[in-house]
Amino acid sequence: MTAPLAAAPAAEAIQKPPRGAGEKPSLVGLSRAGIGAELAAIGVEPKQIRMRTAQIWNWIYARGVTDFGDMLNVSKDMRATLADAFTLARPEIVAEQVSEDGTRKWLMRFPPRGAGRPVEIETVYIPEIGRGTLCVSSQVGCTLTCSFCHTGTQKLVRNLTAEEIVGQILVARDRLGDFPDKSTPVGAAVPSEGRLVSNIVMMGMGEPLYNFDNVKEALLIASDGEGLSLSKRRITLSTSGVVPMIPRAGEEIGSMLAISLHAVRDDLRDILVPLNKKYPIAELLDACRAYPGLSNARRITFEYVMLKDINDSAADARELVRLLRGIPAKINLIPFNPWPGVNYQCSDWETIEAFSDIVNRAGYASPIRTPRGRDILAACGQLKSESERMRARERLALEAMMADSED
Structure with missing residues (x-):
C-alpha cells in the first residue's frame, strides 16, 4: 500500500457495495x-x-x-x-488449511457486489482446551500499513458487509459441527466441552473501527441471546488506535477492547503503526482510560509484538508499565510471526520472558501468546488473502525463517 496515511477512510467513508441486477438479497446479517x-x-x-x-x-x-x-x-x-x-448462502470456501497444531484457516470468497469483482478474505479458528476462538476479518485488505504485519501489505479493496462478517462465523460453526443436529468432523481439534466457537476476536484482516457500522451490526447479532448467543465478554474488538471511534465502540457495541500498541515511544510507533502519527500514544491511552464499562472485570488487552532489538528491552518494559498505570489491563506479548519479505526478527525467548517478568512484577497479567498456525500463515499478523498463491521459493523462505526463530 503506497497511499499516504491521510488517504485512510473514515469509519463511514466506504459505502456498502450495491448488489448486481437480479442478485437476491440475503437475510443474513440483517437486524x-x-x-x-x-x-x-x-x-x-x-x-x-x-x-x-x-x-x-x-x-x-x-x-x-x-x-x-x-x-x-x-x-x-x-x-x-x-x-x-431471498438467499441464506454462505461465503464460498476456496481453501481450508489445517495446521499441525489444529488451527484451521479458511480462505473465503464473496461474490461481486454491483460492478465489483469477487473478493477473498481469511478467517482463522484456534482450538484450545477451554475455548475455541475465531479470528474474524472486517475488511478486504487494510489501509494501515503496519510495518510488521503481512495483511498491511495488501491494499484495501473494500469494507465487508455485516452479512459477510456474520457469514464467517456461520461458516466456522458449519465446518466444526457447532450447530444442533450437526456433527464435528472426525479428528478435528476442538474444545473438550461447551461451544466449539466460544470466542470471537475482530483481529483478522482490516481495521474494524474503519468499518464501524457493519462491525457493530454483526457483533450485535453475535451477542444476541436469541441469535448466535455469545457473551460480550467473549467478543474482543481489536484496533490499532482509531481514537475517535473508541468511545462509540464501548457505548454501542459493548465488547471487550484490545489495542495494538507494540511500542512505548511515539517515534518508534510511528514506524510500526503509522496511524500513531494521527493519534499518538498519549491520546490513545486517554481514550482507553475513558472506555465505557472499563473495570478490573472488563480489562483492556494491549497487544505487544516482540521484535528483536526493536521494542523488547527492559527499559521498554518499564516504560510500558508506566504508561499503563491506572488502566485495568492485560498485556499480551506476541512472539513475532515471520512472513516472506519482512525485515524483522522475533525476540529471543529469554528476552521475552524477562520482559514478561518486569510487567508481571508490576501487577499486570502478561501472558506470552503461543504462536499458532504459523505453518499455514494463520498466526497473528500473517493473514493475507493471496497467501494461498505464495510461490514455492517464498514458502521455502518462510520455512527457513520459522526454523531460525525456533533455534
Missing part, C-alpha cells in the same frame, strides 16, 4: 428490523411480520439452516416465497 422491512417489501401481512421475523432469526442463528425449505414451522407456501425472494 430484526431489517428482516421485518424485507418481509414487508415482499407483501407479508403486517400482523405476521414479528412472528415470521422471530422464526427466521431462530432458524438462521440458533439452528444454522442454509435452506428456507428446512424452516419446518414456517408454512410451505411462505418457505417458497422466501426462497424466491
Whole structure:
C-alpha cells in the first residue's frame, strides 16, 4: 500500500457495495428490523411480520439452516416465497488449511457486489482446551500499513458487509459441527466441552473501527441471546488506535477492547503503526482510560509484538508499565510471526520472558501468546488473502525463517 496515511477512510467513508441486477438479497446479517422491512417489501401481512421475523432469526442463528425449505414451522407456501425472494448462502470456501497444531484457516470468497469483482478474505479458528476462538476479518485488505504485519501489505479493496462478517462465523460453526443436529468432523481439534466457537476476536484482516457500522451490526447479532448467543465478554474488538471511534465502540457495541500498541515511544510507533502519527500514544491511552464499562472485570488487552532489538528491552518494559498505570489491563506479548519479505526478527525467548517478568512484577497479567498456525500463515499478523498463491521459493523462505526463530 503506497497511499499516504491521510488517504485512510473514515469509519463511514466506504459505502456498502450495491448488489448486481437480479442478485437476491440475503437475510443474513440483517437486524430484526431489517428482516421485518424485507418481509414487508415482499407483501407479508403486517400482523405476521414479528412472528415470521422471530422464526427466521431462530432458524438462521440458533439452528444454522442454509435452506428456507428446512424452516419446518414456517408454512410451505411462505418457505417458497422466501426462497424466491431471498438467499441464506454462505461465503464460498476456496481453501481450508489445517495446521499441525489444529488451527484451521479458511480462505473465503464473496461474490461481486454491483460492478465489483469477487473478493477473498481469511478467517482463522484456534482450538484450545477451554475455548475455541475465531479470528474474524472486517475488511478486504487494510489501509494501515503496519510495518510488521503481512495483511498491511495488501491494499484495501473494500469494507465487508455485516452479512459477510456474520457469514464467517456461520461458516466456522458449519465446518466444526457447532450447530444442533450437526456433527464435528472426525479428528478435528476442538474444545473438550461447551461451544466449539466460544470466542470471537475482530483481529483478522482490516481495521474494524474503519468499518464501524457493519462491525457493530454483526457483533450485535453475535451477542444476541436469541441469535448466535455469545457473551460480550467473549467478543474482543481489536484496533490499532482509531481514537475517535473508541468511545462509540464501548457505548454501542459493548465488547471487550484490545489495542495494538507494540511500542512505548511515539517515534518508534510511528514506524510500526503509522496511524500513531494521527493519534499518538498519549491520546490513545486517554481514550482507553475513558472506555465505557472499563473495570478490573472488563480489562483492556494491549497487544505487544516482540521484535528483536526493536521494542523488547527492559527499559521498554518499564516504560510500558508506566504508561499503563491506572488502566485495568492485560498485556499480551506476541512472539513475532515471520512472513516472506519482512525485515524483522522475533525476540529471543529469554528476552521475552524477562520482559514478561518486569510487567508481571508490576501487577499486570502478561501472558506470552503461543504462536499458532504459523505453518499455514494463520498466526497473528500473517493473514493475507493471496497467501494461498505464495510461490514455492517464498514458502521455502518462510520455512527457513520459522526454523531460525525456533533455534
